[in-house]
Amino acid sequence: MTHNPFKSPIAPTWCPGCGDFVILRSLQTALVDSGFKPAETVLCYGIGCSGNMADFNLSYGFHGLHGRSLANAIGIKLANHHLQVAVIVGDGDGYGEGLNHLIALARGNHDVTVIVHNNSRYSLTTGQSSPTTIKGTKTKSTPQGVLEQAFNPIATCLATEATFVARAYTGQPAQLTKIIQAGFEHKGFALIDVIQYCPTFNQKQDHAWFSERVYDLKEAGHDAGDKLKAMQLAQEKDRIPLGIFYQDLSSPPYHAQVSRLDKKTLIDQSSTKVNLTQAMVNFD
Amino acid sequence: MTKSQLSSFNWKIAGKAGEGVMVVAKMLAMICKRHGLNAFNYLEYPSLIKGGHQTGQVLASFGPAKCQKKDLDLLVTLGGAGLTEHARELTKDSLVIYNQDAGPLDKTKQQQFKSRLVKLPLTTLAKQTTGAVQSANMGVLGVSVYFLGLNTKIAQQVIKDEFVGKTESVIEDNLKTFMAGFKAGQKLGQPIRQINKKPDNKILLTGNEAVGLGALAGGVQFYSAYPMTPATGLLHYLAQMQDKYPLVVKHAEDEIGAINHALGASFAGVRAMTGTSGGGFALMVEGLALASLAEIPLVILEAQRKGPATGLPTWTEQADLSFVLTAGHGDTQQVVLTPGTVAEHFELTKLAFDLADKYQLPVIILSDKLMLESHQTMKKPEIVQTHQAQSLAKDLPQDDSYRRYLVTKSGLSPRSLPGQAHGLQLTNSYEHDEFGFATELADQTQAQVEKRARKLEALAQEMPRPYLLGPKKVKVTLVGWGSTINLLTQLIENQADQADSKSPLINAICLPAVWPFPSSAFVKLVKSARRLVMVEGNQSGQAEKLIRQETGLIMTDHIRRYDGRPFYVEDIKLFLKKGRMTSHKRHSPPPRRGGIQE
Numbered sequence: 076m077t078h079n080p081f082k083s084p085i086a087p088t089w090c091p092g093c094g095d096f097v098i099l100r101s102l103q104t105a106l107v108d109s110g111f112k113p114a115e116t117v118l119c120y121g122i123g124c125s126g127n128m129a130d131f132n133l134s135y136g137f138h139g140l141h142g143r144s145l146a147n148a149i150g151i152k153l154a155n156h157h158l159q160v161a162v163i164v165g166d167g168d169g170y171g172e173g174l175n176h177l178i179a180l181a182r183g184n185h186d187v188t189v190i191v192h193n194n195s196r197y198s199l200t201t202g203q204s205s206p207t208t209i210k211g212t213k214t215k216s217t218p219q220g221v222l223e224q225a226f227n228p229i230a231t232c233l234a235t236e237a238t239f240v241a242r243a244y245t246g247q248p249a250q251l252t253k254i255i256q257a258g259f260e261h262k263g264f265a266l267i268d269v270i271q272y273c274p275t276f277n278q279k280q281d282h283a284w285f286s287e288r289v290y291d292l293k294e295a296g297h298d299a300g301d302k303l304k305a306m307q308l309a310q311e312k313d314r315i316p317l318g319i320f321y322q323d324l325s326s327p328p329y330h331a332q333v334s335r336l337d338k339k340t341l342i343d344q345s346s347t348k349v350n351l352t353q354a355m356v357n358f359d
Numbered sequence: 360m361t362k363s364q365l366s367s368f369n370w371k372i373a374g375k376a377g378e379g380v381m382v383v384a385k386m387l388a389m390i391c392k393r394h395g396l397n398a399f400n401y402l403e404y405p406s407l408i409k410g411g412h413q414t415g416q417v418l419a420s421f422g423p424a425k426c427q428k429k430d431l432d433l434l435v436t437l438g439g440a441g442l443t444e445h446a447r448e449l450t451k452d453s454l455v456i457y458n459q460d461a462g463p464l465d466k467t468k469q470q471q472f473k474s475r476l477v478k479l480p481l482t483t484l485a486k487q488t489t490g491a492v493q494s495a496n497m498g499v500l501g502v503s504v505y506f507l508g509l510n511t512k513i514a515q516q517v518i519k520d521e522f523v524g525k526t527e528s529v530i531e532d533n534l535k536t537f538m539a540g541f542k543a544g545q546k547l548g549q550p551i552r553q554i555n556k557k558p559d560n561k562i563l564l565t566g567n568e569a570v571g572l573g574a575l576a577g578g579v580q581f582y583s584a585y586p587m588t589p590a591t592g593l594l595h596y597l598a599q600m601q602d603k604y605p606l607v608v609k610h611a612e613d614e615i616g617a618i619n620h621a622l623g624a625s626f627a628g629v630r631a632m633t634g635t636s637g638g639g640f641a642l643m644v645e646g647l648a649l650a651s652l653a654e655i656p657l658v659i660l661e662a663q664r665k666g667p668a669t670g671l672p673t674w675t676e677q678a679d680l681s682f683v684l685t686a687g688h689g690d691t692q693q694v695v696l697t698p699g700t701v702a703e704h705f706e707l708t709k710l711a712f713d714l715a716d717k718y719q720l721p722v723i724i725l726s727d728k729l730m731l732e733s734h735q736t737m738k739k740p741e742i743v744q745t746h747q748a749q750s751l752a753k754d755l756p757q758d759d760s761y762r763r764y765l766v767t768k769s770g771l772s773p774r775s776l777p778g779q780a781h782g783l784q785l786t787n788s789y790e791h792d793e794f795g796f797a798t799e800l801a802d803q804t805q806a807q808v809e810k811r812a813r814k815l816e817a818l819a820q821e822m823p824r825p826y827l828l829g830p831k832k833v834k835v836t837l838v839g840w841g842s843t844i845n846l847l848t849q850l851i852e853n854q855a856d857q858a859d860s861k862s863p864l865i866n867a868i869c870l871p872a873v874w875p876f877p878s879s880a881f882v883k884l885v886k887s888a889r890r891l892v893m894v895e896g897n898q899s900g901q902a903e904k905l906i907r908q909e910t911g912l913i914m915t916d917h918i919r920r921y922d923g924r925p926f927y928v929e930d931i932k933l934f935l936k937k938g939r940m941t942s943h944k945r946h947s948p949p950p951r952r953g954g955i956q957e
Binding site: 114122129136137138139146147151152157336344347351353354355359 | 568571575580600604612613619624625626649739740741742743747748777778785788789795
């Protein structure tokens, strides 16, 4: 990356050692390597440590509400499907508050890349359990240990017909960059679950913990076209597969199925003059 | 009977859900429109699909026909029910047509009312004519058209238009049963009305459809919603318009998704709207605050129904006003329009898009089940409608120094759109600096808060003004907002040709918009009023409180209704006649102090 037009003048404010730094760098590298221009890119952000990234990127940005930026992306893409639209959320954001929107994106195959910072904690609110916290873990909000089973984003997105489902790890930035780029290239919804270490509120799941468990799906010979196998791999508890679990290359994205958007984007059809004749046929 | 009385009527059909009650009422209203009459069609139905008691009620006149009246001229019952439920709406002049196939009539019940009653086997009639009972409702239409002295050719055309797209035999069956009903009427007696066609320059539509038409006129390109009575009609209408206009309609995953889809689309540069009822609006409130802080144009239809919670889902109320005015945490900026007539629904929705665009904030159209699901005639609007995009940033500086939230005297900062060169910006739900980056600095925060507040000052000048109906010098001035404007209009316009010595002379002040509250215009209007009576459809007097809050004015009295039913003309007349006002004192004028400028 020689010149990075996505770099903002504001320096990140995350804790030293936070995986968010890695995701920011990988994201900007993927944007540049994909040939995207800041003026044609919209990055949507939720609320949390991940959402604070809004100030650290330079592009068109929409820093929405906790969980809701997923829903904003649907409207943005429908209004102007020539824009490259990505959503940056956290695990509380995307898998908790915004889960219904995430499923809507997956089922609709909206052409939006969703990058989830998954550190298994609500860190900006100082370390409560999140949907992906392992059952039994003691946190400030769950002093007796979390009683729920951890949410499985990979299996959920596979079950809700997502056409691109992948997991990356901040300890392996080169792979993360490649997966983000593959997500951008994918014509349709892409979920990229990025597991990461929270050095402040989740010291147990540190790099040593992850290193013992992660392995590469591609190296293990997984065929990303095999959905049943992907579902099986998504159930693994002891080991953590990284890479693309599943990609469906044939299903069209949502906007390509809206007949109104066949020839032009919606914004390109804007007019300041409207003839109401056809709208009044049944009223006369 | 005067000539004008002979050419106006109040008709009702009662039957069970699934019997085609609502479609007949709509068709009768359309027949009236095509005679050049004004018409209002009010529907009552329970929240179920089959069975249960339903009614459709058409008030038609060459004079005003703006709302529902209690006293019926003609009642037709289709299913078993009808007579006992509507006995109080019958007078000695009413005619009742009873479907004898629905069962024998209880003699004691029959004696309870003085109206003329004729029996007709409406179900058998349909079966004999077409071999099936489905078209029995067309028999009702036929007998009604006969007794109301309406033109059969016009009625037949309305039937053909209604069933366009159905098979020839379906249309034929409906026409046959219609004529069988008409002929059966001829055997029963003389028509009670005689209506001669006059030129027709009107359209007939529901409030929902008028909002949709106004939205199209205002350039709507994106509508997202989750179905909820009574806003669903707008979703259905706009969904149908997608293949005719540059519009995308998205049935969202929930109301939170609906408002956020619309905000995304608006940010990307198209005029966007969402719609729901009170419960769905409650879910949208965090999105409303986002629109306000991030300065994203948005139009919202809030279709009130009887609450709280699930309440009475298919009945009306005006009780979301206080909620809507203060919706959104923090110091939010929003506009609240309260259209009355169907024509106002059209005009104010178009205006809502211009205001939202120019001032970059949410504009709420607050209406209710009564107006959104009732049909009303209005003058045909201009066919070609124009609007102007008013807040977009043009000629952006090449050095990338553009600031999305530039602090300006007017509070307005031009908006760049994604895809636009040199316009990079962050639309931010955090408090932000002029570029859009998050800030927690005190001076920047205060500057942005005040900039947003300033927008409302200029906007207030563009708001629809309250207006006075009726003579200037009267004993009682009624005040109403939203759907109640129709009732007030009907009362005032009828007063002109039906002098009633028992009732005091009245006039009315109508509020088609309530926020920002038009204080000085309102105070000017009430200056000559003697006694002010607030008429509104809620229990707690929400607009009355608002007026007191904004002007210091205390009303003499109020008429409130909160049983899910709309006001009837007779309710207000009774109140005025009986002098049921709790106080005859003049209302307390606003205190003379700063704040209200005249």
